[in-house]
Amino acid sequence: xxxxxxxxVTAAILTISGLTFGPALRASALGxxxxxxxxxDGTSLTLSVDANELxxxxxxxxxxxxxxxxxxxxxxxxPLPPTLFFSHxxxxxxxxxFVVDGGRWLLGCSFVIAxxxxxxxxxxxxASKGPGLASRISAPLRLTECTSDVSxxxxxxxxxxxxxxxxxxxxxxxxxxxxxxxxxxxxNGGTVAVGPFHFTSKPTPPNTNLVGCxxxxxxxxxxxxxxxxxxxxxxxxxxxxxxVQGFLVGVGSEVDASFRDSQQSPSQQTEVRDxxxxxxxxxxDSHCRTGVIGNQLADQQFGNINVRP
Numbered sequence: 001x002x003x004x005x006x007x008x009v010t011a012a013i014l015t016i017s018g019l020t021f022g023p024a025l026r027a028s029a030l031g032x033x034x035x036x037x038x039x040x041d042g043t044s045l046t047l048s049v050d051a052n053e054l055x056x057x058x059x060x061x062x063x064x065x066x067x068x069x070x071x072x073x074x075x076x077x078x079p080l081p082p083t084l085f086f087s088h089x090x091x092x093x094x095x096x097x098f099v100v101d102g103g104r105w106l107l108g109c110s111f112v113i114a115x116x117x118x119x120x121x122x123x124x125x126x127a128s129k130g131p132g133l134a135s136r137i138s139a140p141l142r143l144t145e146c147t148s149d150v151s152x153x154x155x156x157x158x159x160x161x162x163x164x165x166x167x168x169x170x171x172x173x174x175x176x177x178x179x180x181x182x183x184x185x186x187x188n189g190g191t192v193a194v195g196p197f198h199f200t201s202k203p204t205p206p207n208t209n210l211v212g213c214x215x216x217x218x219x220x221x222x223x224x225x226x227x228x229x230x231x232x233x234x235x236x237x238x239x240x241x242x243x244v245q246g247f248l249v250g251v252g253s254e255v256d257a258s259f260r261d262s263q264q265s266p267s268q269q270t271e272v273r274d275x276x277x278x279x280x281x282x283x284x285d286s287h288c289r290t291g292v293i294g295n296q297l298a299d300q301q302f303g304n305i306n307v308r309p
Contacts, residue, residue, distance in 0.1 A: 034078035037061075037100065039071060039162045041174040041202075045098060046078065047308070056263070056306050063102030063303025064160045069176040070200055071160030073100075096309075097216040098164030098173075099223040099259050103303015104156045105276060108149025109184035112194055115237075115248060115280070143183055143191060155182045155194055156301070159278060161259070163203055163214050163225050171203045171214055175227045175255060177279060179234075179246045197234035197246030199279070201227035201255045210252075213288035216307060221261040222296070223307045224288040229253040247279045255279055258286040260296045261307035274305040 033054055036046040049057060061073050146154035158180065163173035179195040186192040203212030205228050213226040229251050232244040242250040249255065257278040264272060275296035277283035285294020 036076045036078055037073050037162070038076060039073040039174070041071060041162065043162060043164070043166070043172050043174075045096075045162075045164050045166075047096075047098075052263075053306075053308075056261075056304050057100060059304035060100050060102040060306050063104075065102075067102065067104040067156075067158040067303060069102075069158040069160035069178040070198065071102075071162060071174050071176045073102075073162060096165040096167070097214055097223070098306075098308050099161055099214070099216070099225060099261075100164075100306040101159055101161035101259060101276070101300070101303065103274075103300050103305075104158045105278070105298045105300050106144070106146050106148060106154040107157050107179070107280070107298075108146070108151060109153040109155060109194075110149050110151040111280070112155060112184055112246065113151075113187075113192075115245065143185065151185060153185055155179060155184060157278070159276070159303075161225075161257075163212075163227065165214065171212055173203060175201045175203075175225060175257060175278075177247065195234065195246060197244050198232065199229050199244060199247050199249050199255075200231040201229045203227045205230050208252075215288050215291050215293065216309070217293050218309055220293070221263055221307045222258065222293040223261075224256075224258040224283070224286040224293045226288045227255045227257075229255060249279060256283040256286065256288070258283050258288075258293055258296055259305050259307055261305045274300040276300055276305065 031050050032048045034046065034048050035054070036044060037057070038044050058075065061075055064072050144154050144156060145152060148154065158178045160174070160176045163175060166172050176199065178198040181193065181195045183191040184194050203214065203225065204210065210228045212228060214223065216223045229249050232250060234244045234246060237243045237245055237248070244250065258276065260275045262272040262274045276298055277286065277296050281298065283294070286292060
């Protein structure tokens, strides 16, 4: 009976998420399901998950859809070998490290406005959209109230992450962020447009000698990553600077980020939240190459963070 319940719950999760699977979800005798994560960055990751892990991964994939940052993934169910389907043998879980995240977090308006020496640059943002993804992403202009910033207002930052160690030991994937078009107070009773801004980054960009980093703490379910920017779009800090406003990065810039997986889905409904540090906020406590993962300060407001193993 317990196995039947696990399989039924898992099947319901996949149906609700809008993801496409075979006619019947098959779980092993121990409630594990084999799935493959295929992403539009050309990478693929196959792993076995229990019902809770599947719910978390599904929430991250759905977060990429709901809060687009240029990365999208799909989950595909893998058929179980007959020896597993008719026995109590457990699926072999991947030992490869990975972090998968889809959703959004809040960035204080005071931080955003402080990046510029004057308002005209921000006011031009709506009329001077650069080519690429961010220029095609828009949201109704609005003020988002928050208690975490001295201004009382924040902007949402969409994030999409799929960084993992492939079967051949290669570090691959993507870390993207987008600030959709929003507004912040201008300090004079009015508002000023912010965004859209976007960057795409890779741990091992093609045609370069750059090599990123991924380190995972399996005890605390934290991860730190280093990637490198491969594309930006949005208004630059200065014409021709190659540095996009909002994130203050350009092609080739190093991106340091870290994540904490609460092991809950969705974490927003619990007291223990998924958390992260990501551009434009500096991740000063983490040092990926030395295996040090510091404290994450920003709550993930929507979506889900997955850190494994």
